[in-house]
Amino acid sequence: MPISVADSVYLIQVPSLFPVGPTNCYLVNSGEPSLIDVGLKNRKSYETFMRELSTLHLAPKDVEKVVVTHAHVDHFGLIRRLQESSSCDVYVHAEDFQFVSDYEGAYLRRLDYFGGILRDSGMPPKILDDLQSAYLFLRDVGETPNNCRKINDGDTIRMGNVKLDVVHTPGHTIGEVTLVWKEKGILFCGDHLLNDITPNVGVTLREGSHLSLLPDYMKSLEKTLRLPGNTAFPGHRDIIQDFRSRASQIMRHHEERKNTMFSTIADGEKNASEISKIVFGRIPLSEIPLAIAETMSHMKVLEDEGKVSSCRRGDVTYYSANK
Ligand SMILES: [Zn+2]
Numbered sequence: 001m002p003i004s005v006a007d008s009v010y011l012i013q014v015p016s017l018f019p020v021g022p023t024n025c026y027l028v029n030s031g032e033p034s035l036i037d038v039g040l041k042n043r044k045s046y047e048t049f050m051r052e053l054s055t056l057h058l059a060p061k062d063v064e065k066v067v068v069t070h071a072h073v074d075h076f077g078l079i080r081r082l083q084e085s086s087s088c089d090v091y092v093h094a095e096d097f098q099f100v101s102d103y104e105g106a107y108l109r110r111l112d113y114f115g116g117i118l119r120d121s122g123m124p125p126k127i128l129d130d131l132q133s134a135y136l137f138l139r140d141v142g143e144t145p146n147n148c149r150k151i152n153d154g155d156t157i158r159m160g161n162v163k164l165d166v167v168h169t170p171g172h173t174i175g176e177v178t179l180v181w182k183e184k185g186i187l188f189c190g191d192h193l194l195n196d197i198t199p200n201v202g203v204t205l206r207e208g209s210h211l212s213l214l215p216d217y218m219k220s221l222e223k224t225l226r227l228p229g230n231t232a233f234p235g236h237r238d239i240i241q242d243f244r245s246r247a248s249q250i251m252r253h254h255e256e257r258k259n260t261m262f263s264t265i266a267d268g269e270k271n272a273s274e275i276s277k278i279v280f281g282r283i284p285l286s287e288i289p290l291a292i293a294e295t296m297s298h299m300k301v302l303e304d305e306g307k308v309s310s311c312r313r314g315d316v317t318y319y320s321a322n323k
Pocket residue numbers: 070072172191
């Protein structure tokens with residue numbers, strides 16, 4: 001049963017295959033039925049979606065628009081399947097556009113990119129092979145949607161009587177958006193803010209080198225403090241009742257984490273794989289690339305602050321504390 005979370009807004013929770021749990025999708029049913037995120041593509045999530053829509057006397061053909069908060073497959077993989085009987089337009093931020101509008105190509109590039117990061121981190125080849133196989137399923141849980149359109153910061157999206165302002169909040173991905181429903185003081189924030197876990201922040205490839213997304217993320221959190229309202233509807237888990245205090249908590253968390261990361265190299269240089277093992281402890285295999293990417297994002301910031309130096313030996317980068 002879809003959960004009514006605000007005037008003409010329903011929460012549809014779609015199972016995901018990731019440890020973070022089901023994806024929160026929001027149906028805005030105010031004259032022009034539209035969706036904010038859909039889950040990944042598999043039979044279970046498709047059936048969940050069909051059942052939930054039909055409870056509200058709707059079918060995919062009634063859906064006019066889908067806004068994708070960010071280019072992670074658990075937020076858009078199912079769209080193409082729904083488009084078998086719907087010609088809905090799909091809106092995604094310009095910076096995340098290529099990952100959605102060419103899923104198959106982006107999947108291969110991402111696999112390649114993560115392979116590079118993991119080699120750079122000093123990951124043992126055996127774990128690298130296991131990870132490559134573990135991630136093969138991603139190819140099948142997404143598909144390129146039709147009618148993809150770019151959105152940008154400052155745009156307005158109308159869903160019938162509901163007017164949403166697009167705010168670019170990069171960090172979790174480079175093109176993550178938060179949709180602001182000013183009239184009600186509600187944010188649809190995707191994975192920019194989550195209630196009881198901190199969103200993953202990694203690195204991205206720009207002009208041939210890895211760039212930390214952490215500085216962008218910290219700026220996005222600051223921007224969030226100035227948004228109107230109190231409630232945020234996130235991409236996973238529970239609704240956030242006070243998004244400003246959650247954004248502040250996450251900012252403090254990253255300051256602390258950065259210090260923890262720094263302390264791991266006090267007794268000598270380490271690679272990202274070794275640092276990540278100390279900071280994150282034992283984690284499931286599928287979480288390892290995220291932990292490595294987050295470790296690198298912190299180490300790069302520390303490097304930019306002049307506290308850390310890095311050097312490459314072979315394929316691997318080693319970090320040491322500056323005296
Ligand atoms: Zn995400």
